[in-house]
Amino acid sequence: MRRPRLGRGGQIAVALGVIALTFAITSLTSTTAATSPCKFQTAPGANVAFCETFNAPAGTGNRSGQLNGDIWGVSRSSGDMNLDAGHANPWARATLAGCNGPQPAQPDGSDVIICNGQMREVTNDNGTVTVLAMYPKQPFDFTGRTGTAVFDVSDDTQGTHAAWPEFWITDQPTPAPFAHFGTWNSPRNGIGIRFAGHYGPANGDGSCAASATDRVGVDSAIFVSNWVSSDTAWTNPAGVQVQYLGCVQAASGPDGALNHVEMRFSSNQIDVFMSSPGSATLVQVARITGALPLTRGLIWLEDVHYNAIKGGNHTQATHTFTWDNVGFDGAYTYRDLSFDANDPLTSCHDGTLCLGWLVGSNNPLSLSIPGVNRIGNATSASLMFGFYSFNAPLSFTYSVNGHAHTGTWLYPDTQGFTSRIVSYPVPLSDLVTGTNTVTITGSDTMVVSNVNIVLVAAGIGGTGGTGGSSTSTPTSVAATPTVGTGATATVQAAFCTTAYYRNGVLTPGNPITCP
Numbered sequence: 001m002r003r004p005r006l007g008r009g010g011q012i013a014v015a016l017g018v019i020a021l022t023f024a025i026t027s028l029t030s031t032t033a034a035t036s037p038c039k040f041q042t043a044p045g046a047n048v049a050f051c052e053t054f055n056a057p058a059g060t061g062n063r064s065g066q067l068n069g070d071i072w073g074v075s076r077s078s079g080d081m082n083l084d085a086g087h088a089n090p091w092a093r094a095t096l097a098g099c100n101g102p103q104p105a106q107p108d109g110s111d112v113i114i115c116n117g118q119m120r121e122v123t124n125d126n127g128t129v130t131v132l133a134m135y136p137k138q139p140f141d142f143t144g145r146t147g148t149a150v151f152d153v154s155d156d157t158q159g160t161h162a163a164w165p166e167f168w169i170t171d172q173p174t175p176a177p178f179a180h181f182g183t184w185n186s187p188r189n190g191i192g193i194r195f196a197g198h199y200g201p202a203n204g205d206g207s208c209a210a211s212a213t214d215r216v217g218v219d220s221a222i223f224v225s226n227w228v229s230s231d232t233a234w235t236n237p238a239g240v241q242v243q244y245l246g247c248v249q250a251a252s253g254p255d256g257a258l259n260h261v262e263m264r265f266s267s268n269q270i271d272v273f274m275s276s277p278g279s280a281t282l283v284q285v286a287r288i289t290g291a292l293p294l295t296r297g298l299i300w301l302e303d304v305h306y307n308a309i310k311g312g313n314h315t316q317a318t319h320t321f322t323w324d325n326v327g328f329d330g331a332y333t334y335r336d337l338s339f340d341a342n343d344p345l346t347s348c349h350d351g352t353l354c355l356g357w358l359v360g361s362n363n364p365l366s367l368s369i370p371g372v373n374r375i376g377n378a379t380s381a382s383l384m385f386g387f388y389s390f391n392a393p394l395s396f397t398y399s400v401n402g403h404a405h406t407g408t409w410l411y412p413d414t415q416g417f418t419s420r421i422v423s424y425p426v427p428l429s430d431l432v433t434g435t436n437t438v439t440i441t442g443s444d445t446m447v448v449s450n451v452n453i454v455l456v457a458a459g460i461g462g463t464g465g466t467g468g469s470s471t472s473t474p475t476s477v478a479a480t481p482t483v484g485t486g487a488t489a490t491v492q493a494a495f496c497t498t499a500y501y502r503n504g505v506l507t508p509g510n511p512i513t514c515p
Contacts, residue, residue: 038327041282042262042273043148046329050138053325057114062340063450064134065112067119070459071136073338075175075450076107076355077419079129079184081388089356089388089449090348092126097254097320107343107355117324120254123163124318125305126352129184132303133168133176137336137459140169140328143295146266151301152258152324154251154277155216157198160233161311163319164196164219167263168300173338174421175386175450177300179222179229185411185420186229189293192222193263193272194233194304197285199247208247216259217247218272218286225293227411240290246283249276254322267292299328335459337374341367341438341451356386356449364441369453372436378455381426383438388419389446396424397441400453403430426453 031048033040038051052071060069067074080090096105099115105122112121112134123132140149149167157164168177170190179186186192197217199208208215220233223240230237251259257278264271270288275281301323308317348354359365375381383398392414396407407424431453440448 033329036327038150038325039260040148040150040262040327040329041260041280042264042271043146043329046148047331049140049328049330049332050136051325051327052136053117054114054119054323055117059109061109063107063109063343065109065121066114067112067134069340070337071138071335072134073137073173073175073340073452074112074132074134075386076133077131077176077178077386077449078126078355079180079419080126080352081419081447083358083388083390083445083447085349086354086358087348088344088354088358088447089386090126090350090352091130091355092124092350092352094122094124094318096120096122099255106345106353108345118258119323120320121303121323122318122320123303123305125163125307126317126350127307127309128305129180129307130305131176131178133178133300134302135173135298135300136326137173137298137338139296139333140299141296141330141333142265145330146264147328147330148262148264149299149328150260150262151326152260153195153301154254154256154322155195155259155274156214156251156253157196157216158308158313158316159198159311160194160196160219161306162196162198162308162313162316163303163305163321164194165321166195166302166304167193167261168302169265169294169297170300171294171297172382172384172423173298173336173454174384174423175452176302176421178302178304178419179224179231180306181234182415183418185227185413185418186222186224187421188224188227188410188423190222190224190297191270191292191294192224193270193288194219194221195261196220196304197244197247198250207244211249214250215247216250217244217274218242218288221270221286221288223290223293227413230290237290240288243287243289244285245287246285248274248279248283248285251277254320258322258324260325265292265295267295296333299326301326334457337378337455337458339369339372339436339453339455341369343449356388356447358445359387359440359442359448360445361441361443363445364439365448367438367440367451368435369438369451370435372431372453372455373433374458375428375431375433375455378428378458380456381428381431382423382454382456383426383451384421384423384454385440385448385451386419386421387442387446387448389416389442389444391416391444392418394446395443396422397439398424399439400426400430401432401437403427423454
């Protein structure tokens with residue numbers, strides 16, 4: 001393990017990292033930033049491509065808890081892997097700070113809830129590194145322009161050895177994108193921004209003056225290109241630099257007002273703005289420079305922990321974050337459908353639940369993935385999962401409904417004792433409507449978790465969800481609709497129905513200009 005560096009405000013910044021959308025029935029119209037609840041303050045004229053306000057619970061019975069599983073995907077991954085002891089992605093039970101008081105929570109869906117028009121989730125790190133990752137299944141595209149992504153969060157981090165919010169963009173929906181030293185490998189291509197910057201009372205520096213209150217900001221950033229990381233948390237990569245420009249007041253916890261975050265992405269620069277809780281005033285807290293490894297990808301909200309008790313912070317070992325008003329601008333791209341294999345939730349150790357399976361050459365994993373639909377609308381499909389192994393490289397054999405395929409080693413390194421995430425193609429002809437059987441075998445023993453089938457561009461909908469859902473759908477749907485800029489969208493003729501979806505509700509009339 002590399003030696004940690006002393007970060008701003010005397011905080012120890014170790015190499016961290018951290019902390020996972022299907023068919024949506026929501027508004028098919030575009031909205032502008034001026035009318036969006038997601039508050040695009042730095043881009044007031046932007047066309048809003050996605051805005052999630054978490055109005056009501058809408059769980060679909062998958063790993064997404066009370067989030068609408070047609071729109072959102074969730075994955076969980078733990079650093080407490082021990083193949084010899086049978087620790088297959090152990091996840092600790094927790095107590096969530098609910099809207100009506102404390103309530104028991106575990107990864108059966110009760111750890112991600114919707115209440116008071118916001119989303120809350122909890123993680124108990126149980127003395128290890130953990131990632132709880134949530135993503136909308138609609139890509140954010142800022143190719144050839146400056147794009148804006150926004151969210152609200154109760155950022156009360158106590159620094160890089162506690163709990164913090166983290167934001168990622170990745171080119172694939174591989175579960176729980178994350179990086180932690182060399183023992184937790186990152187996605188194929190991605191950008192991570194860690195909001196673990198913490199300044200205690202009367203403790204500041206040039207970018208964040210001393211104050212009587214806790215303040216927060218950006219701690220570090222990571223760019224990943226073809227699985228090779230440039231991470232400012234524990235190195236000084238030539239290609240990525242973080243300029244620390246300020247900080248804001250920390251949130252008081254999940255029941256208080258939220259910090260608003262806006263990030264402006266161009267091809268070689270990210271400007272990060274935050275507000276103090278409940279404030280309309282934005283402060284630029286960081287500028288991240290370097291050649292961005294992608295200009296289109298899926299966004300992730302992540303709750304990351306790094307053994308808070310070991311770091312001396314006993315209050316954040318179990319911790320609840322509140323999130324709201326998640327969005328991004330640009331043209332509508334498409335929305336994927338994805339289908340989860342349910343976690344085993346078997347007893348692991350120390351009261352934890354196993355979210356993964358031990359798999360080997362003589363111990364294949366066979367899973368049922370229910371509810372697969374709209375195969376004919378997809379442009380392609382893939383099988384995605386996370387794995388941990390002592391040895392590397394590995395090869396994989398995977399089959400879908402008896403159709404066998406070989407998965408090669410994708411990473412440029414061959415380091416063992418690491419967590420990784422992979423995606424392998426699945427011919428659409430392998431899939432069937434309803435329940436699909438997936439088998440995975442590795443050339444060596446490994447833990448496999450967060451398994452899902454993804455149908456690219458098979459979803460419908462335009463501007464995001466509200467946590468609510470609708471039981472009606474347009475009778476004709478194009479696989480990859482296009483939407484222009486401005487308040488009125490132009491879409492493919494298949495979307496020109498006599499009704500449209502706004503905030504998950506079927507609404508009379510058709511404001512869409514049809515070709």
